[in-house]
Amino acid sequence: MAVILHEDFETAGLLAGQSPGAGMTWTNTFDSAADSEDVVVAGGRIGGASGIEAGVATFPAPVAGPGFVLTCVVRGLPSIPSDGEISFRICEAGWSNAASVSFSFGSWGVQVYASTGGGVNEYSIDLSPSVYPSSTVDVELKWVYDGAYVRFYVDGVETGVLPGVSGVADPFGAFSLFVNGLWLYDLLLETSEAVGPEPVEGICSAPSMLDAAGAVGSVPVAGVCSVPSMLGTASAVGFHDFTVGLGDVVTRYVLDLVTPAGLVRVPMSSWQATLQTGRSNYVQAVVPAVGDWVDSINAATEFVVSRVAVLPGGGLLEYEMVRGPVEQASFSRGPSRFTCTLSGYSTGFAVDEDPPAVYDRELAGVRSISSGTGGMRVRSSIDWLLRPGHRAFADGSPFVVAYINYYVAVQDGGSGDAYMDAGERN
Amino acid sequence: MAVPTGVEFDAASKVAAHTAFRDLIDSGSGAGLIRVRDAADVLLATITLSDPCGSVNGTTGVLTFSIAARDDSADASGTIAYVQFCDSTGVVRLAMPAQAGATAVSGKAVFNTLSVIAGGPVEMLSATVG
Numbered sequence: 001m002a003v004i005l006h007e008d009f010e011t012a013g014l015l016a017g018q019s020p021g022a023g024m025t026w027t028n029t030f031d032s033a034a035d036s037e038d039v040v041v042a043g044g045r046i047g048g049a050s051g052i053e054a055g056v057a058t059f060p061a062p063v064a065g066p067g068f069v070l071t072c073v074v075r076g077l078p079s080i081p082s083d084g085e086i087s088f089r090i091c092e093a094g095w096s097n098a099a100s101v102s103f104s105f106g107s108w109g110v111q112v113y114a115s116t117g118g119g120v121n122e123y124s125i126d127l128s129p130s131v132y133p134s135s136t137v138d139v140e141l142k143w144v145y146d147g148a149y150v151r152f153y154v155d156g157v158e159t160g161v162l163p164g165v166s167g168v169a170d171p172f173g174a175f176s177l178f179v180n181g182l183w184l185y186d187l188l189l190e191t192s193e194a195v196g197p198e199p200v201e202g203i204c205s206a207p208s209m210l211d212a213a214g215a216v217g218s219v220p221v222a223g224v225c226s227v228p229s230m231l232g233t234a235s236a237v238g239f240h241d242f243t244v245g246l247g248d249v250v251t252r253y254v255l256d257l258v259t260p261a262g263l264v265r266v267p268m269s270s271w272q273a274t275l276q277t278g279r280s281n282y283v284q285a286v287v288p289a290v291g292d293w294v295d296s297i298n299a300a301t302e303f304v305v306s307r308v309a310v311l312p313g314g315g316l317l318e319y320e321m322v323r324g325p326v327e328q329a330s331f332s333r334g335p336s337r338f339t340c341t342l343s344g345y346s347t348g349f350a351v352d353e354d355p356p357a358v359y360d361r362e363l364a365g366v367r368s369i370s371s372g373t374g375g376m377r378v379r380s381s382i383d384w385l386l387r388p389g390h391r392a393f394a395d396g397s398p399f400v401v402a403y404i405n406y407y408v409a410v411q412d413g414g415s416g417d418a419y420m421d422a423g424e425r426n
Numbered sequence: 427m428a429v430p431t432g433v434e435f436d437a438a439s440k441v442a443a444h445t446a447f448r449d450l451i452d453s454g455s456g457a458g459l460i461r462v463r464d465a466a467d468v469l470l471a472t473i474t475l476s477d478p479c480g481s482v483n484g485t486t487g488v489l490t491f492s493i494a495a496r497d498d499s500a501d502a503s504g505t506i507a508y509v510q511f512c513d514s515t516g517v518v519r520l521a522m523p524a525q526a527g528a529t530a531v532s533g534k535a536v537f538n539t540l541s542v543i544a545g546g547p548v549e550m551l552s553a554t555v556g
Contacts, residue, residue, distance in 0.1 A: 227433045230443040232488070232556030234522055236509065236535040238462070239551055240471075240500070245543035315503060317541045320526075358496075358549050385538070 239358055242317065243384050249309040253408055255285050257300035264296040268410055271305050273322040276403035277388040280345040283324030290331065290340040300326045303342050307384060319384055349388040355400060359390040367419065369394055377423035382406060392422055399424040440487025444556055448489055451479045454514030457494060460550055461512060464504035471497040471548035488556040496549035503544045509535040
């Protein structure tokens with residue numbers, strides 16, 4: 001895991017007439033306590049507003065480890081014609097008599113070089129001719145100690161190598177930053193510490209047990225992992241008997257075509273259906289004056305008959321009664337009529353010899369009751385909720401409904417005669 | 427181990443997760459509740475869960491809720507939008523959108539109708555997690 005530490009000198013500059021400590025404002029974003037990671041600024045002035053001045057800021061060893069980045073924006077002072085220089089000095093032991101290194105960076109002509117010296121290695125970045133009076137240059141220096149070499153990078157490009165000292169985990173230790181004739185601001189020191197091998201960063205997203213929350217982190221495994229909740233998906237089935245509150249509302253039936261473009265409501269003159277357990281359902285509906293609906297009918301995959309009631313409070317209640325696939329659309333044209341009969345078979349209802357009591361229905365408007373070896377058969381008003389597999393009561397006698405035959409004629413937008421035969425099969 | 431075709435938790439993990447979830451619903455002093463609401467959050471009906479609110483299958487880890495009592499008389503008329511599974515203090519532990527239908531749909535609370543008329547009974551026939 002990489003640990004990135006920042007010491008950010010925001011719009012700092014070390015202004016003329018101020019000591020570095022007073023002039024440099026900084027925030028330590030990883031640890032605000034005054035511990036060993038904090039920056040210590042000492043020495044003379046770094047930069048100045050009125051003339052070429054030199055100064056030094058001393059920083060502690062940010063952290064033992066292989067990575068260190070210095071990013072700063074360097075501004076040329078008005079009084080400096082064209083040149084500038086940043087120097088930094090490695091003060092710690094372990095760098096005796098290091099070889100000089102000199103390299104250039106891009107069109108800036110930046111040079112970093114080291115001069116030898118007993119125990120002190122000094123590196124300078126020659127910014128000329130890129131820093132003109134009042135101009136600014138962004139510079140990122142990075143040096144990495146891999147245990148054998150110190151590798152220098154300028155803006156990500158390796159620009160030099162110095163041999164390291166075996167066994168020294170952090171060859172830099174504290175270092176000093178020299179500025180000569182320039183003004184530094186927006187100075188950012190960033191260090192990184194690697195634990196174990198250089199990590200490969202990946203994103204791991206794992207939903208929590210309770211939901212699809214995710215965690216994003218930097219882990220030494222590459223890849224993206226996403227798993228569903230351990231809780232699994234919830235589902236529920238409920239039931240509401242709205243007929244209790246319906247009263248004597250007037251109902252009618254409507255026909256909807258299920259098309260790729262959505263539902264299309266078309267007129268209907270009649271419908272009939274047989275819904276049953278263990279056998280296919282059959283649904284049929286007749287569309288009158290079908291001329292305007294031919295295209296929709298041809299596009300339809302299913303048709304749905306719903307029962308509609310306008311509630312006393314003004315609300316509209318629609319309840320699906322039957323649904324069938326458009327397996328056949330028979331058009332019939334005469335001198336004064338043009339109709340289409342839609343029909344299709346659908347999967348029947350499951351047999352349930354002992355249906356839950358919640359579905360029990362008392363048949364209303366009973367017209368006839370017949371019984372025989374085949375079982376009970378009752379003709380009554382159409383029940384909103386009764387379906388095959390439910391239990392019905394007629395005159396107090398229960399029976400499990402095996403089939404329901406619906407017969408509905410629609411007149412003037414309302415219902416004509418409408419009834420159903422519900423029966424059992426023994 | 428054979429390559430799994432999808433994410434596979436072992437039964438013990440699922441049992442633990444679902445048991446913990448069940449216990450959250452039971453964490454109040456009384457039985458948990460299922461609240462049925464419309465899109466404007468109007469409470470249409472309240473169904474009472476058993477206490478404890480369900481059982482976790484030791485083999486599959488599926489939590490099956492147990493219903494103690496239906497709402498014999500819906501509080502208000504409206505269109506069901508969603509349901510909430512709450513502990514007895516009203517803390518919502520699970521919310522699900524509702525849709526009309528006849529059979530269970532994963533992630534949904536399916537009702538035979540979404541149109542509730544005040545005074546009519548509202549029941550929860552089954553509810554599971556997992």
